Amino acid sequence: MKFVDEYRDAEVARGYARAIGRQVTRPWTIMEICGGQTHTIVKYGVDTLLPESLTLVHGPGCPVCVTPIELIDKAVEIAAQPDVIFCSFGDMLRVPGTTDDLLTVKARGGDVRIVYSPLDTLRIAREHPAKQVVFFAVGFETTAPANAMAVAQAKREALSNFSMLVSHVLVPPAMEAILSSPQNRVQGFLAAGHVCAVMGYQEYEPLAARHRVPIVVTGFEPLDVLQGIAMCVAQLETGRAEVENQYARSVRREGNTTAQQLMADVFRVVPRKWRGVGEIPQSGLGLREAYADFDAERRFGPAAAATHVDSECLSGLVLQGVLKPHQCPAFATRCTPERPLGAPMVSSEGACAAYYRYRRLQPADAPVSERHP
Amino acid sequence: MTEPVEFNASCPIPRSNYAQILLAHGGGGRLMHQLIEDIIVPTFRNPVLDVRHDSAVLDVGGARLAFTTDSYVVRPLFFPGGDIGTLAVNGTVNDLAMSGAKPLYLSASFVLEEGLPVETLQRILASMRRAADAAEVQIVTGDTKVVDRGKGDGIFITTAGVGRIEHALAITPASVRPRDAVLLSGDLGRHGMAIMAVREGLEFETTIESDCAPLAGLVADLISGGIQVRCLRDLTRGGLASALIEIAEAGGVQVHIREAAVPVAEEVRGACEILGFDPLYVANEGRFVCFTPEADAEQALRILRSHPLGKEASIIGTVIQKAPALVTLESRIGATRIVDMLSGEQLPRIC
Numbered sequence: 220m221k222f223v224d225e226y227r228d229a230e231v232a233r234g235y236a237r238a239i240g241r242q243v244t245r246p247w248t249i250m251e252i253c254g255g256q257t258h259t260i261v262k263y264g265v266d267t268l269l270p271e272s273l274t275l276v277h278g279p280g281c282p283v284c285v286t287p288i289e290l291i292d293k294a295v296e297i298a299a300q301p302d303v304i305f306c307s308f309g310d311m312l313r314v315p316g317t318t319d320d321l322l323t324v325k326a327r328g329g330d331v332r333i334v335y336s337p338l339d340t341l342r343i344a345r346e347h348p349a350k351q352v353v354f355f356a357v358g359f360e361t362t363a364p365a366n367a368m369a370v371a372q373a374k375r376e377a378l379s380n381f382s383m384l385v386s387h388v389l390v391p392p393a394m395e396a397i398l399s400s401p402q403n404r405v406q407g408f409l410a411a412g413h414v415c416a417v418m419g420y421q422e423y424e425p426l427a428a429r430h431r432v433p434i435v436v437t438g439f440e441p442l443d444v445l446q447g448i449a450m451c452v453a454q455l456e457t458g459r460a461e462v463e464n465q466y467a468r469s470v471r472r473e474g475n476t477t478a479q480q481l482m483a484d485v486f487r488v489v490p491r492k493w494r495g496v497g498e499i500p501q502s503g504l505g506l507r508e509a510y511a512d513f514d515a516e517r518r519f520g521p522a523a524a525a526t527h528v529d530s531e532c533l534s535g536l537v538l539q540g541v542l543k544p545h546q547c548p549a550f551a552t553r554c555t556p557e558r559p560l561g562a563p564m565v566s567s568e569g570a571c572a573a574y575y576r577y578r579r580l581q582p583a584d585a586p587v588s589e590r591h592p
Numbered sequence: 593m594t595e596p597v598e599f600n601a602s603c604p605i606p607r608s609n610y611a612q613i614l615l616a617h618g619g620g621g622r623l624m625h626q627l628i629e630d631i632i633v634p635t636f637r638n639p640v641l642d643v644r645h646d647s648a649v650l651d652v653g654g655a656r657l658a659f660t661t662d663s664y665v666v667r668p669l670f671f672p673g674g675d676i677g678t679l680a681v682n683g684t685v686n687d688l689a690m691s692g693a694k695p696l697y698l699s700a701s702f703v704l705e706e707g708l709p710v711e712t713l714q715r716i717l718a719s720m721r722r723a724a725d726a727a728e729v730q731i732v733t734g735d736t737k738v739v740d741r742g743k744g745d746g747i748f749i750t751t752a753g754v755g756r757i758e759h760a761l762a763i764t765p766a767s768v769r770p771r772d773a774v775l776l777s778g779d780l781g782r783h784g785m786a787i788m789a790v791r792e793g794l795e796f797e798t799t800i801e802s803d804c805a806p807l808a809g810l811v812a813d814l815i816s817g818g819i820q821v822r823c824l825r826d827l828t829r830g831g832l833a834s835a836l837i838e839i840a841e842a843g844g845v846q847v848h849i850r851e852a853a854v855p856v857a858e859e860v861r862g863a864c865e866i867l868g869f870d871p872l873y874v875a876n877e878g879r880f881v882c883f884t885p886e887a888d889a890e891q892a893l894r895i896l897r898s899h900p901l902g903k904e905a906s907i908i909g910t911v912i913q914k915a916p917a918l919v920t921l922e923s924r925i926g927a928t929r930i931v932d933m934l935s936g937e938q939l940p941r942i943c
Contacts (some may be wrong), residue, residue: 223865229852232925264927313616326612335792441925556934557622577929 226440235445236268253411254281261573276540277570282358291316293522307355337369344381364478367485384515392502409437412466419474438466495534534561544574620830621934646690658693661752673802677719680749689808693755701735705744727806765843773889779855784874805878823883827876849909
């Protein structure tokens with residue numbers, strides 16, 4: 220298939236892997252931010268082609284994984300109401316809240332629908348004026364413009380039965396948090412190509428300079444990832460710490476300014492709790508006051524703080540790249556996609572699910588006790 | 593923002609099982625297998641059921657019969673390449689064919705929803721008749737029920753079928769041996785993506801048509817051609833991946849396939865890329881895998897390719913050892929990974 224097969228060519232992949240092998244003179248740890256990249260790495264076995272001294276760790280870029288439990292609980296509560304049609308992207312339905320997931324609400328008779336675009340939700344709202352139609356707006360900067368557009372359009376149409384439960388998160392503050400953590404071992408980043416297609420990469424330049432860390436904007440096909448790694452390793456080996464763009468076929472330095480304007484019109488930056496990580500300042504998006512009427516938390520009441528439940532799930536350490544999924548003692552035994560202990564085991568983009576599906580025979584390469592603080 | 597952030601590595605204890613039936617329990621993945629293995633099979637346990645084949649093999653007065661049943665619920669009722677009627681006939685014919693039987697007779701039961709246009713029913717019945725004629729089976733008994741409007745999805749059909757087994761082969765996962773070849777009868781994913789394209793209003797340069805077709809003729813050609821068929825399985829819900837995993841687990845073997853050898857049509861790959869689906873897990877209604885001894889593989893491939901329904905057939909892998917029981921795949925870039933069964937249905941991804 221054109222524009223796909225070129226980026227999955229076995230010969231070229233091996234060529235890149237050999238080139239990386241020649242470049243590497245000492246151990247390096249690189250984090251890919253995006254869950255889509257994690258999936259590519261594990262599905263195609265990109266990491267198995269790399270020299271042993273190069274460690275890839277998997278970042279927090281899975282929207283399903285980092286959506287806080289309070290908001291899942293709120294989604295479950297809203298979706299269970301009889302006059303509500305609750306719309307969501309597909310993979311949010313299986314994420315466990317404190318007691319229930321959205322699939323269970325659906326099985327009990329709740330009207331929970333999978334949509335591909337928030338604009339589909341507007342159509343549903345027009346067709347069901349007597350129902351409250353709620354969209355679960357999750358994701359990074361990638362999904363934010365379309366969600367902003369849906370809200371702006373709802374306002375223009377005065378669509379009073381539409382609202383959004385917003386749990387948007389932003390990448391740069393999460394990278395800042397990882398780099399500032401005392402546990403950090405990440406020396407270079409592959410930035411998420413699709414996030415940068417929207418936002419550009421100027422905002423990563425101060426991060427690279429302040430923390431002396433190379434950041435390579437990277438795509439999602441196996442060769443994209445390999446080339447991104449090669450560029451990152453070249454910087455590390457030569458002591459550079461710059462922002463470079465591997466994904467030039469989609470990403471410009473300034474990004475998509477129309478999309479950015481739309482986001483800025485509708486959303487404002489807010490503090491946000493990340494599941495498994497904790498609250499990160501200025502790391503999320505919420506609706507501006509002018510669009511507050513479309514905020515599901517205003518319409519249905521704010522999400523209540525979830526009661527803290529102790530668990531053996533170490534997803535916080537996995538999402539920060541401190542642990543690899545298979546180093547968690549519960550991995551593939553007490554924690555599986557059917558019975559997840561944490562959200563990274565749920566989504567196809569979640570690092571634990573990717574390891575479970577493709578890697579679970581590998582022995583852990585270090586005992587957990589050595590890594591777990 | 594240079595202050596270190598306090599990390600709180602906690603996660604909630606999730607629900608450990610579901611008290612209600614979810615749609616995922618019908619998705620062909622792990623949840624469906626749990627339902628069958630933990631709830632249904634223990635209730636009825638007997639030696640015939642315990643074989644867990646697509647059809648039960650019965651000894652009746654010296655004759656060996658294959659017997660199977662299946663229910664059909666599909667939305668939309670009509671789709672490119674077929675409709676619920678063609679599925680209801682071919683699906684049951686194929687389950688019989690997977691034991692190497694010659695399908696003979698089917699039953700057909702209809703649950704009709706109040707308000708279904710009679711013209712719609714007539715179109716479906718005509719399709720069933722055409723499909724039955726093409727598969728050389730007769731529909732010889734049936735039943736009809738009507739439910740209140742809103743209690744059904746237009747029409748549900750259940751068919752059962754019997755066929756005669758005339759060969760002496762043991763076609764079952766237990767017969768699979770190390771070094772056996774794995775053949776696939778055609779390209780993957782047409783049925784599932786045809787349905788998805790209609791449901792989601794996706795349009796491509798060429799319309800994706802369901803692969804819905806009767807497979808008994810292909811299987812008969814293999815057996816009459818002298819191929820030592822060790823195991824057969826048609827690929828339905830859960831796709832190629834689930835079928836191979838079922839065989840690997842039931843036969844206690846490791847099945848290794850090469851991704852590059854698995855044919856997937858351009859338009860199906862395109863649709864899968866857009867929706868974030870893996871063609872290995874997408875439903876088919878006219879494809880099967882066949883395990884044969886290595887020595888028979890090339891001849892089996894020639895036989896399959898000489899049949900109109902097997903033109904795209906290929907040898908996709910091999911059985912490499914007795915344990916552990918799992919399926920592995922050599923990816924396009926040459927690395928090896930596990931192919932696992934999905935939990936439930938494939939869900940479209942966020943981005």
